[in-house]
Amino acid sequence: MSTxxxxxxxxxxxxxxxxxxxxxxxxxxxxxxxEAVPGAETVSRGGWLLPGLVDAHCHVGIGSGxxxxxDRDAARQQALDERAAGVLALRDCGSPVDTRFLDDEPDLPxxxxxxxxxAAPRRYIPGLALEVEPAxxxxxxxxxxxxGDGWVKLVGDWIDxxxxxxxxxxxAEVLAAAIDAAHEEGARxxxxxxxxxxxxxxIRAGIDxxxxxTGLTEDLVAEMAARGTAVVPTLVNVENFPGFAAAGEARFPxxxxxxRRLYAQSGAVVRAAFEAGVPVFAGTDxxxxxxHGVIADEVRALHAAGLPAEAALAAASWSARQWLGLACIEExxxxxxxxYDSDPRADLDTLAxxxxxxLRGRVVG
Ligand SMILES: [Zn+2]
Numbered sequence: 001m002s003t004x005x006x007x008x009x010x011x012x013x014x015x016x017x018x019x020x021x022x023x024x025x026x027x028x029x030x031x032x033x034x035e036a037v038p039g040a041e042t043v044s045r046g047g048w049l050l051p052g053l054v055d056a057h058c059h060v061g062i063g064s065g066x067x068x069x070x071d072r073d074a075a076r077q078q079a080l081d082e083r084a085a086g087v088l089a090l091r092d093c094g095s096p097v098d099t100r101f102l103d104d105e106p107d108l109p110x111x112x113x114x115x116x117x118x119a120a121p122r123r124y125i126p127g128l129a130l131e132v133e134p135a136x137x138x139x140x141x142x143x144x145x146x147x148g149d150g151w152v153k154l155v156g157d158w159i160d161x162x163x164x165x166x167x168x169x170x171x172a173e174v175l176a177a178a179i180d181a182a183h184e185e186g187a188r189x190x191x192x193x194x195x196x197x198x199x200x201x202x203i204r205a206g207i208d209x210x211x212x213x214t215g216l217t218e219d220l221v222a223e224m225a226a227r228g229t230a231v232v233p234t235l236v237n238v239e240n241f242p243g244f245a246a247a248g249e250a251r252f253p254x255x256x257x258x259x260r261r262l263y264a265q266s267g268a269v270v271r272a273a274f275e276a277g278v279p280v281f282a283g284t285d286x287x288x289x290x291x292h293g294v295i296a297d298e299v300r301a302l303h304a305a306g307l308p309a310e311a312a313l314a315a316a317s318w319s320a321r322q323w324l325g326l327a328c329i330e331e332x333x334x335x336x337x338x339x340y341d342s343d344p345r346a347d348l349d350t351l352a353x354x355x356x357x358x359l360r361g362r363v364v365g
Contacts, residue, residue, distance in 0.1 A: 061096060118152070125288070156192055280302065
């Protein structure tokens with residue numbers, strides 16, 4: 001039945017989310033339609049139909065230990081591990097490896113890239129970032145904006161070994177010029193930050209998103225809400241902060257203490273951001289120390305931090321898709337969907353058990 005050419009006409013019925021209405025859905029030429037397609041094969045009845053999940057912060061091409069993954073099969077496997085968890089689109093938040101070859105494979109998730117991380121010299125995991133002096137930031141941003149898929153990734157803060165603690169990487173005026181340059185190139189900008197001090201410069205320079213954001217304060221949250229700046233908390237990764245603190249304790253006690261404080265407040269920061277109206281999206285930070293395919297853990301963590309279940313689900317599905325410019329289950333949209341056998345809004349644990357999975361109208365799981 002399956003061929004490598006056009007996908008077959010399919011039919012499903014179930015509760016379509018986020019609307020929550022029971023509907024019949026057909027797929028023709030890889031796209032959704034609500035008009036009956038004669039001869040379509042019924043592949044699912046009675047489930048909950050969720051727009052394909054999104055991992056809004058992960059890395060394809062970074063292997064365990066934080067090394068660039070040159071093995072193409074290993075990079076492909078990372079994308080497949082996301083797909084097995086129902087993730088049909090991922091925002092790659094910086095990769096040292098060119099993974100464009102994956103775009104030729106229609107059964108792999110859509111990858112929306114941020115090019116390569118841009119960091120100040122020796123201020124990120126060795127070998128991963130493009131390292132530039134502040135004077136070179138604007139040009140580097142333009143290059144990465146053209147290389148990515150509408151995003152640029154800055155490293156906003158990192159340990160400064162001289163200070164022995166987290167510290168900002170870029171002067172505020174350079175950030176403003178760099179973010180303006182990205183916007184001129186048609187790209188949005190996001191930045192890794194753990195601490196607080198880098199945040200005012202980034203947010204006031206008009207950045208579009210903050211990654212991790214554990215150092216957000218009430219005032220900064222209010223400013224993000226007013227500006228529409230998003231946050232991707234990566235709570236799965238924040239669970240590693242006590243380990244980072246322990247590893248740095250002997251040489252950098254101030255850093256260790258900062259990381260423990262940030263860990264302790266991380267749930268409250270996410271809740272405050274959500275309650276203030278900051279758009280919050282689900283990202284696992286897989287690639288490096290975290291395995292791919294754990295989006296359900298991040299959604300549960302967002303819920304545990306205080307997002308209502310439906311909002312936590314939206315953060316990994318329909319609202320994340322909308323934020324990234326991807327359609328949901330709507331007439332004419334590419335057929336990317338996951339079927340669950342019970343209502344994930346009622347029990348988020350359901351998310352860990354994706355059923356029938358369609359990507360570009362093809363059955364892939
Ligand atoms: Zn990351």
